[in-house]
Structures are given as C-alpha cells and as structure tokens.
Amino acid sequence: MQNTVIAPSILSADMSRLGEETQSVLDAGADFIHVDVMDNHFVPNLTFGPIVVKALRDFGIKAPLDVHLMIDPVNKIIPEFAEAGAEYISFHPEASKNVDETLEIIRHNGCKSGLVFNPDTPLDILENTLDKVDMILLMSVNPGFAGQAFIESVIDKLKVTREIIDKSKYNIRLEIDGGVKIENIKKIAAAGADTFVAGSAIFGTKDYKSTISLMREQITLARN
Numbered sequence: 707m708q709n710t711v712i713a714p715s716i717l718s719a720d721m722s723r724l725g726e727e728t729q730s731v732l733d734a735g736a737d738f739i740h741v742d743v744m745d746n747h748f749v750p751n752l753t754f755g756p757i758v759v760k761a762l763r764d765f766g767i768k769a770p771l772d773v774h775l776m777i778d779p780v781n782k783i784i785p786e787f788a789e790a791g792a793e794y795i796s797f798h799p800e801a802s803k804n805v806d807e808t809l810e811i812i813r814h815n816g817c818k819s820g821l822v823f824n825p826d827t828p829l830d831i832l833e834n835t836l837d838k839v840d841m842i843l844l845m846s847v848n849p850g851f852a853g854q855a856f857i858e859s860v861i862d863k864l865k866v867t868r869e870i871i872d873k874s875k876y877n878i879r880l881e882i883d884g885g886v887k888i889e890n891i892k893k894i895a896a897a898g899a900d901t902f903v904a905g906s907a908i909f910g911t912k913d914y915k916s917t918i919s920l921m922r923e924q925i926t927l928a929r930n
C-alpha cells in the first residue's frame with residue numbers, strides 16, 4: 707500500500723480566499739490538494755478551469771494538485787491542466803470515447819493518470835488498464851456536490867479494488883472521494899484506501915490542523 711495521503715477538496719474552501727485557504731490546509735498537514743473540475747454538463751455544477759490551477763501555482767502552492775475531471779469531453783483540455791501545474795489528472799470512463807487513449811494523453815503530458823468510478827460504475831474496465839493507471843478513485847457519493855452522505859456499499863468495492871491492486875505488480879493509489887469524515891475514515895482506511903479526499907469535513911471546521919490530525923489518528927488505528 708502507498709503512503710497515506712489526505713487531500714482536502716477546495717470545492718468547500720472560501721473561494722474568495724482560495725490561495726490562503728489552500729495554504730492553510732497544507733500548513734495544517736494536508737498532503738495533496740484535490741481540485742474538483744465540473745462543467746455543468748457531465749455533472750450539474752460548474753467550478754474550476756486550468757486558470758485556477760495556474761493561479762494556485764502562481765500563489766506559491768507547491769503540493770501535488772490532484773485534478774478530478776467531471777467533464778465531457780476530456781482529451782482536449784488535459785494538456786492545459788498539465789501545463790497549468792496538475793500532478794494527477796483523473797477522469798470518468800463515461801466521459802471518454804477511448805479510455806486507453808485518454809490515460810496515455812495524461813501520462814504523455816507528464817502527469818499521473820487516474821480513473822474514477824461512480825458508486826454504480828462496475829470495475830470491469832480495470833482489467834485491461836492497470837498498466838496505464840497511477841490512481842484509482844472510487845466515488846462514495848454521486849459526483850456534483852460537496853457535503854453528501856457516504857454511500858456504504860462502496861466499502862465492499864474498496865476491498866475488491868484493494869485486492870486487484872495488490873495482486874497486480876503496479877504501485878497504484880486507491881483514492882476515496884465523497885462523504886469522508888473523522889467518524890468514518892477508520893472504516894474506509896481498513897477497507898484499503900490510502901488516499902482520502904475530504905471537502906466539507908475539513909473546510910467546514912474551524913481548526914483544520916486538529917481535524918486533519920484526528921483523521922490521521924483514525925487511519926493509523928485502522929492500520930494497526
């Protein structure tokens with residue numbers, strides 16, 4: 707299993723102070739920054755484009771930016787996110803005509819590639835793509851909005867995915883996204899996730915440092 711990563715989703719940050727908010731969660735112990743890109747077409751919400759990723763880099767944010775594309779189509783805009791400073795770029799297979807090609811475009815542009823599975827999307831496609839994937843992202847809510855409840859059936863899906871990764875010879879991250887909070891993160895870690903996105907559960911609290919530390923404590927408990 708890869709090292710533990712906590713990736714606050716800036717979807718829940720105070721947008722009027724995005725640079726400061728991002729730096730605050732990093733100072734509080736976050737590892738990656740999760741950037742939820744929505745297009746009001748693939749999902750019913752509209753958020754960030756490459757200029758926001760570039761703005762965060764220009765502000766001085768050095769941490770890996772984990773860009774989660776909830777957009778259709780995806781291929782054409784990948785180089786722009788890469789150029790802007792993304793480290794990981796993930797997309798939903800439903801949004802690509804050729805998943806292999808999209809994964810290759812991401813790596814070709816110098817980024818790490820991620821495939822995202824909605825709660826109801828089967829994992830079949832993984833069988834032939836494991837060699838091209840750096841991260842598997844399991845959605846534990848239906849994408850579009852922060853603050854939704856964690857869908858419990860994803861716990862079993864996490865366990866299955868962890869087995870698939872462990873049986874393969876690849877170093878693939880297993881990320882979980884949606885409804886993650888202090889109260890359920892231990893169970894999620896025990897099921898095999900190593901990369902934890904949390905939006906409202908971090909930005910909705912006053913003390914980011916204590917929230918992230920409590921999350922880490924719970925993850926450590928799950929590992930022992």
Ligand code: DX5
Pocket residue numbers: 715717718740742774847848849850851852853854883884885886903904905906907
């Ligand atoms: C949902 C996004 C998530 C979301 C997480 O479409 O992909 O990253 O912002 O928010 P919380 O942690 O509040 O569920």
Ligand code: ZN
Pocket residue numbers: 715740741742774883903
């Ligand atoms: Zn996300």
